[in-house]
Structures are given as structure tokens and as C-alpha cells.
Amino acid sequence: MSEIKKTDILIVGGGAAGLSAAAEAASYGAKITVLESDLHLGGQLVKQTHKFFGSKDEHAGTRGYKIADIILKEIEDNKENVEVHTNTAAVGFYKNDGIVTAMSGEESYFKLQPKKILMATGAQERIIPFPNNDLPGVYGAGAVQTLMNVYGVVPGKKVLMVGAGNIGLIVSYQLMQAGVEIAAVLEALPKIGGYWVHAAKIRRLGVPILLRHTIKAALGKDVVEGAVIQELNDKFQLIGEPKKIDCDVICLAVGLTPTNEMLWQAGCEMKFVSQLCGHVPVRDAKLRTSHPDFWVAGDAAGIEEASAAMIEGRIAGLAMSEALGLKIQQENYGIYQERLDSLRRGEAGEKIRCGLGMAQITDWGNK
Amino acid sequence: MQLIKSHPILEFSHGKIVKFSFDGKDMKGFEGEPIAMALHANGVHIYRITPEMKRPRGFFCAIGKCSSCFMVVDGVPNVRTCVTPLNEGMKVETQTGKGTVPLNMEVGNNE
Numbered sequence: 001m002s003e004i005k006k007t008d009i010l011i012v013g014g015g016a017a018g019l020s021a022a023a024e025a026a027s028y029g030a031k032i033t034v035l036e037s038d039l040h041l042g043g044q045l046v047k048q049t050h051k052f053f054g055s056k057d058e059h060a061g062t063r064g065y066k067i068a069d070i071i072l073k074e075i076e077d078n079k080e081n082v083e084v085h086t087n088t089a090a091v092g093f094y095k096n097d098g099i100v101t102a103m104s105g106e107e108s109y110f111k112l113q114p115k116k117i118l119m120a121t122g123a124q125e126r127i128i129p130f131p132n133n134d135l136p137g138v139y140g141a142g143a144v145q146t147l148m149n150v151y152g153v154v155p156g157k158k159v160l161m162v163g164a165g166n167i168g169l170i171v172s173y174q175l176m177q178a179g180v181e182i183a184a185v186l187e188a189l190p191k192i193g194g195y196w197v198h199a200a201k202i203r204r205l206g207v208p209i210l211l212r213h214t215i216k217a218a219l220g221k222d223v224v225e226g227a228v229i230q231e232l233n234d235k236f237q238l239i240g241e242p243k244k245i246d247c248d249v250i251c252l253a254v255g256l257t258p259t260n261e262m263l264w265q266a267g268c269e270m271k272f273v274s275q276l277c278g279h280v281p282v283r284d285a286k287l288r289t290s291h292p293d294f295w296v297a298g299d300a301a302g303i304e305e306a307s308a309a310m311i312e313g314r315i316a317g318l319a320m321s322e323a324l325g326l327k328i329q330q331e332n333y334g335i336y337q338e339r340l341d342s343l344r345r346g347e348a349g350e351k352i353r354c355g356l357g358m359a360q361i362t363d364w365g366n367k
Numbered sequence: 368m369q370l371i372k373s374h375p376i377l378e379f380s381h382g383k384i385v386k387f388s389f390d391g392k393d394m395k396g397f398e399g400e401p402i403a404m405a406l407h408a409n410g411v412h413i414y415r416i417t418p419e420m421k422r423p424r425g426f427f428c429a430i431g432k433c434s435s436c437f438m439v440v441d442g443v444p445n446v447r448t449c450v451t452p453l454n455e456g457m458k459v460e461t462q463t464g465k466g467t468v469p470l471n472m473e474v475g476n477n478e
Contacts, residue, residue, distance in 0.1 A: 039452055
């Protein structure tokens with residue numbers, strides 16, 4: 001391992017939040033290095049075929065995979081300031097000297113010494129316990145999206161979707177766009193968690209959404225050949241008779257949890273906030289954590305939507321540039337904050353607002 | 368390969384077709400795309416056999432985080448095939464157990 005790579009801002013994760021932060025900070029002249037563990041930039045955006053909601057400022061009405069292109073094009077304008085490493089993961093932070101180790105591919109390592117670090121590492125999928133949940137054919141919803149929407153591979157013939165949140169509903173529709181049959185969508189809760197518009201799209205096509213139902217087991221010897229499902233009562237106890245479902249893929253859309261191991265490693269103050277779906281760093285409104293050189297944005301800060309991740313990325317990009325002493329557009333703070341607030345208004349934003357109430361502090365003072 | 372033939376929204380632009388082997392069988396895939404995706408397109412769903420319980424495993428997260436898709440690639444065990452690009456002539460094998468340290472080979476570029 002030879003030289004240590006110096007950079008103003010290290011952005012870990014080239015998805016919705018990370019790319020937005022890169023675009024913002026690069027426009028003020030910061031030298032940025034982006035590490036992306038996948039083979040290409042764009043994160044979850046490139047897997048979305050549906051048109052986004054929300055505000056025009058966050059590209060509402062544009063399909064997810066095209067939004068990634070828009071942000072990448074913006075970065076292109078300041079490309080001399082942005083260095084991108086794909087297939088490269090940040091694997092460690094050393095508190096004593098502020099060095100980050102990165103792994104490129106499976107075998108090659110290098111070191112970075114950034115002045116500021118943004119963790120825009122996104123989320124990882126949850127799994128639920130049931131017999132045979134490790135059989136090939138039990139896939140995370142994100143994995144199914146990668147397979148079919150990024151690489152154009154047919155995931156299977158017939159899919160049982162577990163979870164009727166937005167991801168379960170959207171991926172069910174995406175599977176149908178790819179010509180795959182949906183056996184059913186299961187939801188343990190008595191109501192659909194995702195937006196009605198997504199649910200209506202698949203209901204109109206005749207897909208059953210079975211509320212108060214859970215998966216009891218996956219069937220099959222070496223790969224998934226079916227599943228057993230059963231009804232639940234209000235106390236989530238099994239009732240009625242178990243039913244066999246014919247399927248060759250079981251897709252789990254049972255939630256995400258923030259990915260933020262390196263924030264733990266850096267000693268950032270972390271807090272378990274159930275509304276944000278796991279442990280998250282305590283941060284101020286400009287997304288700075290308790291460590292003066294670490295920022296966070298997007299799902300790593302708490303599970304929310306891509307639109308919010310993009311704005312958080314902007315705010316973090318702005319704040320890191322300011323912390324570097326660069327001349328920034330101060331009024332952008334207010335503009336971005338207003339957009340975030342507007343996304344989080346109303347009933348749909350209640351959970352997030354409540355979670356932020358626990359994870360956000362007003363000011364770090366001299367810390 | 369089991370590829371999506373027509374899609375209402377997306378157009379897939381694949382790279383060059385390359386040959387690789389899976390457990391000695393010749394297969395075709397697209398250069399630079401993840402090994403795991405190429406295998407799935409070829410109908411291969413079992414990527415490794417677990418060390419303790421001898422259970423078959425395929426991929427799960429497809430973003431390089433869960434370790435489910437570890438395989439032996441060109442003699443190197445525990446390769447995350449969901450984020451490792453496919454190249455011409457790659458030798459991909461089902462991994463049984465924890466894998467063994469590859470001896471007598473040139474590894475890495477950590478000079």
C-alpha cells in the first residue's frame with residue numbers, strides 16, 4: 001500500500017444522497033472523491049421504473065432511473081472536481097489519524113485522507129425468520145430489482161411477494177412489467193403500508209393483496225418450489241388453515257435498515273429510533289453527526305424516500321463545503337430545508353417527523 | 368440466457384458476450400456484468416453449499432452485503448459474485464464450505 005490519497009470531501013455511496021451531495025459540493029469547488037461499492041453509480045435510483053411523486057424540484061414526474069442521469073449530468077459540469085471509484089467499498093476508519101481504508105474489487109486496498117466525510121451508504125434489506133428462508137429463490141426486493149431492471153434478467157416464473165409497503169407494491173408492478181406473474185402479495189398488518197396508487201395499479205391487474213397473512217415456510221429441496229402461507233389475527237397469531245402457494249421466487253420486501261457501520265467506528269453518537277428503522281446517528285439540521293468531520297444523508301440517516309435523500313445530500317454537500325471554508329450560497333439552506341419540510345408534511349410524514357424529533361439536535365455547540 | 372425480451376419502459380444495452388465456465392460447463396454472459404446475474408440468466412441458482420449445515424445458497428441482497436453469493440472465482444474463494452464483474456474465460460465454481468487459501472497464484476496489486 002503506497003500513497004495516501006488526499007481529498008477535501010469523501011462521499012461514501014454514489015446513490016441518491018451521495019450524488020446530490022457531490023453535485024452541490026462540486027459546484028463550490030470542493031475536491032470530492034466518491035466511493036461506490038456497486039459496479040455503477042446511481043444506487044437505488046437506477047432500479048426504479050416508476051415516475052416519482054413529490055415536488056418538481058426533486059424531479060417529480062420523472063422515472064427514477066432517469067433522475068440518476070440528471071444528477072450525473074450536473075456533476076459532469078464540474079467533473080474536474082469529482083473523482084469516482086466504483087466497485088470500491090469504504091471498509092474502515094481509523095480515529096487516531098482520520099484515515100479511511102477502501103477496498104477496490106475483492107483484493108486491492110488503498111487509503112484516503114479526507115477533510116470531511118459524508119456517509120451516504122443507504123440501507124440494507126431485512127429478512128424475516130421462517131423455515132427454509134435461506135433457500136435459493138428467496139431474494140430481497142432490491143436484489144430482484146437489480147436482476148431485472150439493471151441487468152434485464154428474468155427473476156423467475158411466479159413470485160410470492162412478502163410485504164405490501166411501497167417497495168413490495170412497486171416491485172410487484174415492476175415484475176409484471178418484466179413479464180413475471182405475481183402469485184400474491186402478503187401483508188401481516190391489517191392495512192396496506194404503501195401508497196394507494198401503487199396498490200391500485202397491481203389490484204387492477206388482478207393480483208391478490210392478502211392482508212393479515214404471513215409466510216410460514218418456503219418449500220423446496222435445493223431451490224424454492226413453493227411457499228406455505230397462513231392468516232393472522234389481530235395479535236399476529238396464526239389462525240385458519242395453512243395454504244400452499246405455487247411459486248419459484250419468494251421476494252422479501254419486509255423493510256430496510258440503515259447501513260452505517262463506519263459511523264459507529266468513528267465513535268459517532270448513535271441512537272435507536274424505530275421510526276427511522278434502526279440505529280441512526282444523532283445529527284443537527286445540517287446533517288453533521290457528533291463527529292465534527294462526519295456527515296450523514298439519505299437512508300443511512302433513517303429510512304425515508306429517495307426524494308428526501310436527494311435533498312439531504314444537497315444540505316450535507318452545502319454544509320461540508322461551508323465547513324471547508326468555501327464560499328457557498330447561504331440561501332440554499334433555507335430553500336432545501338423548505339423542500340424537505342414540504343415532503344415531510346401531512347399524515348405520510350408523521351413517522352419521519354416523530355423519528356427526527358428523537359435523532360436531531362439543534363446545535364452541537366463547541367463539540 | 369433468460370433475458371427480458373420486451374419491456375414497456377426500459378431498454379437494456381448489454382456489453383460484449385464472453386464465455387466463462389461454471390463447474391466445468393461452458394456458459395455465456397455479458398462482459399462487466401456481475402457474475403451472479405450471468406449465472407442466474409443461465410439458470411444457475413445454487414452458488415455455494417454452507418460449511419455447517421450443507422445448505423444450498425443463492426444470492427440474496429445483490430449489493431455485496433450479505434455474503435450469500437460467495438463462490439470460488441479463478442481459484443479465489445469467498446468472492447462476492449453479485450458485485451464482481453464477469454470477464455472472458457473466468458472459471459466460476461460452486462463453493463463448498465469455507466473455501467481454501469489459494470496458493471501458488473498471483474494475487475492482488477498491493478505492492
